[in-house]
Structures are given as C-alpha cells and as structure tokens.
Amino acid sequence: MADQDAFIDAFARFLDKVVHDHERATSSDAGELVRLLDAHLGSPAVECSIVTERLPPWRLVDADAVLDALAGAQGRVVGLSVDRRQRDVGLRSILAGRHGPVGVAPIDHISMPVGPGEERRVVSRGLRLLTWGGEPVAVLQSAADPEWDREQATLEVVGASAETVDAFLAEVRRRMTADSVLRGQVMTFRPHGFESMLGGVAFVERPSVAREDVVLPDGAFERLEQHVLALGAHREALLAAGQHLKRGVLLYGPPGTGKTHTVRHLVGAAEGATVLMLSGNSLGAVRDAASIARVLEPAIVVLEDCDLIAEDRDMMGSPDSLLFELLEALDGLDGDADVAFLLTTNRPDLLEQALAQRPGRIDLAVEVPRPDAAARRRLFALYARGLDLGDEAVGAAADRAEGVTASFAKELVRRTVLAAAVEGVPAADRHLEAALDELLGDRESFTRSLLASGPSMHEGRPRGSRGRSHHGVGEEWIDEDGNGHVVLGGD
Structure with missing residues (x-):
C-alpha cells in the first residue's frame, strides 16, 4: 500500500512538472501571432475581453464584406500557422498555448458565391487587426469546415474594452443584415x-x-x-x-x-x-x-x-x-x-x-383547374406565338383537345415544329393537325397521362365513369361532370 501511495505522489509531481514546463515554455514564447496581437491591442490579449459569434455557413460572406468595410485601408489580415485539421483551434486556445507557439502564415481563402455566376474571395481563416471607434479590435475569422466537425462559421472578437467589443459586434450584425448578399436574391x-x-x-x-x-x-x-x-x-x-x-x-x-x-x-x-x-x-x-x-x-x-x-x-x-x-x-x-x-x-x-x-x-x-375551352384557345395561341399558323387551325386544335393541360399544349407545339423541321419547311397548319392526331391517338394514351392530360377524354369512356390518372405524385380518381370538366376526388 505504501508503494502504491509513493507511486501516486511521484506521478502527481511528474504531471505538475509537465504542466509547469509547458506553461513556462508558452509564456516565454507565445509565438509571433500572439506578440502581434498584444502589440495591436496595447495589452496582453489573454487579459482582454473575447466574444465569439457563431454564424450559419452562408453568413460568412456577409461578415467578410462588412469587416472589410469597417477595417478600411488601415486594416490588416494575417494568417495562422496552425494546421486546420487540429480540433478546436480558436482564439482562446491559441492564447492559452494549447497549440504551441503560433506563427504568422499566408491567409486561407475560399470562393463563395454572391449571386448567379458571381463569387467573392472570402477569408476562411485569418486574424483581422483593425481600429473601430478609436479603439483597437481584432477578429479571428473562421469558416465552417464540416470535414473537421466545424458546422458553423465563427467570429472571435477581442478588445481591451468589453463595451467596445459588444458595440463593434452589434454594428457588424446590423450591417450584415442591411447589406447581406442574399437580400433581393x-x-x-x-x-x-x-x-x-x-x-x-x-x-x-x-x-x-x-x-x-x-x-x-x-x-x-x-x-x-x-x-x-x-x-x-x-x-x-x-x-x-x-x-x-x-x-x-x-x-x-x-x-x-x-x-x-x-x-x-x-x-x-x-x-x-x-x-x-x-x-x-x-x-x-x-x-x-x-x-x-x-x-x-x-x-x-x-x-x-x-x-x-x-x-x-x-x-x-x-x-x-x-x-x-x-x-x-x-x-x-x-x-x-x-x-x-x-x-x-x-x-x-x-x-x-x-x-x-x-x-x-x-x-x-x-x-388552377384544367383549362376550359376559352383558356385552351389562349394557351394554344400562346405556345404557337411566332409560328406561321392560322388562327382558325389553332382554335380548332384547342377545341378538339378537350380536357388537356398547358403541358399538353406545349408538347403539341413542340412536335409541330419538329415535324416541320424534319421536312425542312416552316411549320404549317397541316403539321399542327398531324401532331394533334398523333397525341390524341391510342398509342399516345400513356404520354397523355404523363402530360397530365389523362388517358382520357378521347378513348370513348362514358361521362361520369371512373378511371386512373397517373399524375406523377401517387394516383388519383377522376370524374367528369355534366359539362365535361374533370373533377378530382380522393381515393
């Protein structure tokens, strides 16, 4: 028992020495990054107020733009020499010396979209040194990195005055909302x-x-x-x-x-x-x-x-x-x-x-129901716009295609143009009539269902009969009322 107690005492002294030696080493050489930060703040950063702001990944581009604007020409950004694969790399852990002396390195960037076909080069990890309201402030900006369990972006703000840090962050939030790249997109x-x-x-x-x-x-x-x-x-x-x-x-x-x-x-x-x-x-x-x-x-x-x-x-x-x-x-x-x-x-x-x-x-x-006769005429004329088709032919086609949808009308005109292109001639009324005959024929019954136009009205089903209509999302029963309109109902 005495030997066990002696071992525990010796092991405890060993751990104390390891911790003491580590603290002495880090205090004597905190690294170039911490020395730069201390000089900027005018006091040891480890003694200053630090506030961490966590952001959804998409908000980092807003923060980057706002911080650039607040820093102006006098601001400075430096990179960190810590491997991004290390876990929990943050301003507090750096100041505590948990990653050893941290030096200055090239800044890490990523490209983030700010609109269709537009991108912005964003600091993905870097220490910003700037002055705001006459007071020195620093921000460690880090992007989300799900590969290494960083699900959110972060801004770690440090300053000699807690009031300055709070006011600075409030201004950053306000501008991120007012000037967000997502606004109006x-x-x-x-x-x-x-x-x-x-x-x-x-x-x-x-x-x-x-x-x-x-x-x-x-x-x-x-x-x-x-x-x-x-x-x-x-x-x-x-x-x-x-x-x-x-x-x-x-x-x-x-x-x-x-x-x-x-x-x-x-x-x-x-x-x-x-x-x-x-x-x-x-x-x-x-x-x-x-x-x-x-x-x-x-x-x-x-x-x-x-x-x-x-x-x-x-x-x-x-x-x-x-x-x-x-x-x-x-x-x-x-x-x-x-x-x-x-x-x-x-x-x-x-x-x-x-x-x-x-x-x-x-x-x-x-x-938004299936179009009635007047609506079908408008739809057919709309999709046939720009083609040399007669108004009477388009209207007659709309009248024949009772119960069809806008998808049917769009496909009908596409087939009309394709048939004419195969012949090497402009689209004409005869191409429209032939395309309609094809789409209304027995061989195209499933195509009509895929165009949400039913198996349908042209297969001799009596009015009021029930049949399956495959609409892409489950199946529905359809009825026809006395006017020939399709009425949807649950199973």
Missing part, C-alpha cells in the same frame, strides 16, 4: 455540396414570365397579385390598423395546369424581394428558409408540391414531422414580417385536414 436549397453553393444555399436567376403568358381563371390572377405582391406596398396602413403582413397562399389543381408557371411570374414580378424556393428534398429546409426570409424581408418562400411532405416518409422522418415544420414556419413569424409563403400542390386533399385544424396559416387558396 432568388435562392434554393440543396442537400449536398454543388457549385454555386453558399452553405447549402444556391443562387438562381430571377425568372421572367410576362403576365400575358399566364392563363388562369377569371379573377384568380388579380387575387394572387394583390395578396402576394401588392400587400407589402400597404405595410404601414395594415400595421397601423393592427393587421399582420405575413400570409400564406395555396395554388392547387391537377399537374400540368400552370401552377409553377404562375409562381415563376410572381417571383419575377417581385423585384427586390428575397425569394427562397423549396421543392423535393429541400422542403425539409423550410425552417431555415423562414429564418432567412424574416431577416431579409420583404421575402417570398415558395414550397412546390408541398403535398410531398404528407406522402414521403424518407425525407426527414415521418411526414407528420415535416408537415409540422411547415405549419410551425407559417405560424412562427411575427405579424409584422413581410413574408409570403407560396405553396403549390396537386393533392389538396392531403393537406386540407392539417391546414383546417390550424386555421389562419393559409389566407388565400386559388384553384
């Missing part, structure tokens, strides 16, 4: 790393779809424009009357009827608004999208085919959890947030119960 989320990415956010060009190119039922277009676009213009009047600005809009109807086309017009017309477009797997990022939209309002959050949330159990667990995320995002914003949630769905029946149980999330629901 159109973006989407992607689940993995691709080009043009900004921490999971990808920039896309703002679409341009003219109003006259959108064919909707009478009055629908005006309701959408007023609710999505015009409401923000009356912000002060609404808020003064105690009314909220956030709103939810649902576009519903069969596939291929023009919901996405309508969304593209609204997004293009919302000049200056920040737009976040989610679909497929990226629907799981609705909470992040709502957070960005709140910061960068006025904003629109688009959720295409949101019925997938209620069907797909593989995206982020159970569909109920994703639907809950969506409803929480709709409900979680403050009333003064100028944010519009614009949802599209092929299957409103899958969402109706959940939305009805939590009223107020959707303020406007607009149906």
Whole structure:
C-alpha cells in the first residue's frame, strides 16, 4: 500500500512538472501571432475581453464584406500557422498555448458565391487587426469546415474594452443584415455540396414570365397579385390598423395546369424581394428558409408540391414531422414580417385536414383547374406565338383537345415544329393537325397521362365513369361532370 501511495505522489509531481514546463515554455514564447496581437491591442490579449459569434455557413460572406468595410485601408489580415485539421483551434486556445507557439502564415481563402455566376474571395481563416471607434479590435475569422466537425462559421472578437467589443459586434450584425448578399436574391436549397453553393444555399436567376403568358381563371390572377405582391406596398396602413403582413397562399389543381408557371411570374414580378424556393428534398429546409426570409424581408418562400411532405416518409422522418415544420414556419413569424409563403400542390386533399385544424396559416387558396375551352384557345395561341399558323387551325386544335393541360399544349407545339423541321419547311397548319392526331391517338394514351392530360377524354369512356390518372405524385380518381370538366376526388 505504501508503494502504491509513493507511486501516486511521484506521478502527481511528474504531471505538475509537465504542466509547469509547458506553461513556462508558452509564456516565454507565445509565438509571433500572439506578440502581434498584444502589440495591436496595447495589452496582453489573454487579459482582454473575447466574444465569439457563431454564424450559419452562408453568413460568412456577409461578415467578410462588412469587416472589410469597417477595417478600411488601415486594416490588416494575417494568417495562422496552425494546421486546420487540429480540433478546436480558436482564439482562446491559441492564447492559452494549447497549440504551441503560433506563427504568422499566408491567409486561407475560399470562393463563395454572391449571386448567379458571381463569387467573392472570402477569408476562411485569418486574424483581422483593425481600429473601430478609436479603439483597437481584432477578429479571428473562421469558416465552417464540416470535414473537421466545424458546422458553423465563427467570429472571435477581442478588445481591451468589453463595451467596445459588444458595440463593434452589434454594428457588424446590423450591417450584415442591411447589406447581406442574399437580400433581393432568388435562392434554393440543396442537400449536398454543388457549385454555386453558399452553405447549402444556391443562387438562381430571377425568372421572367410576362403576365400575358399566364392563363388562369377569371379573377384568380388579380387575387394572387394583390395578396402576394401588392400587400407589402400597404405595410404601414395594415400595421397601423393592427393587421399582420405575413400570409400564406395555396395554388392547387391537377399537374400540368400552370401552377409553377404562375409562381415563376410572381417571383419575377417581385423585384427586390428575397425569394427562397423549396421543392423535393429541400422542403425539409423550410425552417431555415423562414429564418432567412424574416431577416431579409420583404421575402417570398415558395414550397412546390408541398403535398410531398404528407406522402414521403424518407425525407426527414415521418411526414407528420415535416408537415409540422411547415405549419410551425407559417405560424412562427411575427405579424409584422413581410413574408409570403407560396405553396403549390396537386393533392389538396392531403393537406386540407392539417391546414383546417390550424386555421389562419393559409389566407388565400386559388384553384388552377384544367383549362376550359376559352383558356385552351389562349394557351394554344400562346405556345404557337411566332409560328406561321392560322388562327382558325389553332382554335380548332384547342377545341378538339378537350380536357388537356398547358403541358399538353406545349408538347403539341413542340412536335409541330419538329415535324416541320424534319421536312425542312416552316411549320404549317397541316403539321399542327398531324401532331394533334398523333397525341390524341391510342398509342399516345400513356404520354397523355404523363402530360397530365389523362388517358382520357378521347378513348370513348362514358361521362361520369371512373378511371386512373397517373399524375406523377401517387394516383388519383377522376370524374367528369355534366359539362365535361374533370373533377378530382380522393381515393
């Protein structure tokens, strides 16, 4: 027992010596970086106030631009000689000497997108030395690095005065929001790393779809424009009357009827608004999208085919959890947030119960049905624009193609042009008629279903019969009413 106690005492003295020798070594040679920092601050950095600001990866580019502006021509950035693969490399650990003497090295940079086809060279790890408000301040700027368990970017701010550090960070936050590169952009989320990415956010060009190119039922277009676009213009009047600005809009109807086309017009017309477009797997990022939209309002959050949330159990667990995320995002914003949630769905029946149980999330629901005869004529004329086709021929084709969608009309005109190109002649009425005969023929029944135009109206089914229509998202029963219109119903 005595031998064991002696061993423990000896081992404890050994550890004390190791720690003492290490502290003496680091205190006598803290490294060039710490000496440079001490000289800039005018006092030992280890005794100064340090505040760490954690940022989502996409916000580093905003921080980089703001810090460059605040530093001005007199600012300086130096690199660190510490290997990025070392864990927990931060200002506190460097000052504590946990990485040995740290020298000055070349600055690490990464390229980050700031818009479609545009990039900015950003400091991914470097120590900024600057003066703000007459006081010396330093910032260790570090990018996120998931490969080495750094899920967030960080700014570690050090200064001799805690008040100066706090005020400096407050100004950085304010400018990052006011001058964010994301403000006014159109973006989407992607689940993995691709080009043009900004921490999971990808920039896309703002679409341009003219109003006259959108064919909707009478009055629908005006309701959408007023609710999505015009409401923000009356912000002060609404808020003064105690009314909220956030709103939810649902576009519903069969596939291929023009919901996405309508969304593209609204997004293009919302000049200056920040737009976040989610679909497929990226629907799981609705909470992040709502957070960005709140910061960068006025904003629109688009959720295409949101019925997938209620069907797909593989995206982020159970569909109920994703639907809950969506409803929480709709409900979680403050009333003064100028944010519009614009949802599209092929299957409103899958969402109706959940939305009805939590009223107020959707303020406007607009149906985009299969086009009637007048709408089909407008669609066929729209897609045939620029071709030398007769008005009578286009109108007759629209009348023959009862029950089809905009997708059908678009494919019909494409086949018309292709047939003429094969012959080496301009598109003519006979090419349109031949293409329509082909698409309405028995051999193209499945093609018609893929174009969301049913197996359908041209196969001799009696009115009111029931048949399967494959719409790409599950299956639906379809009925025809007495006017020959398709009526959707649940299984």
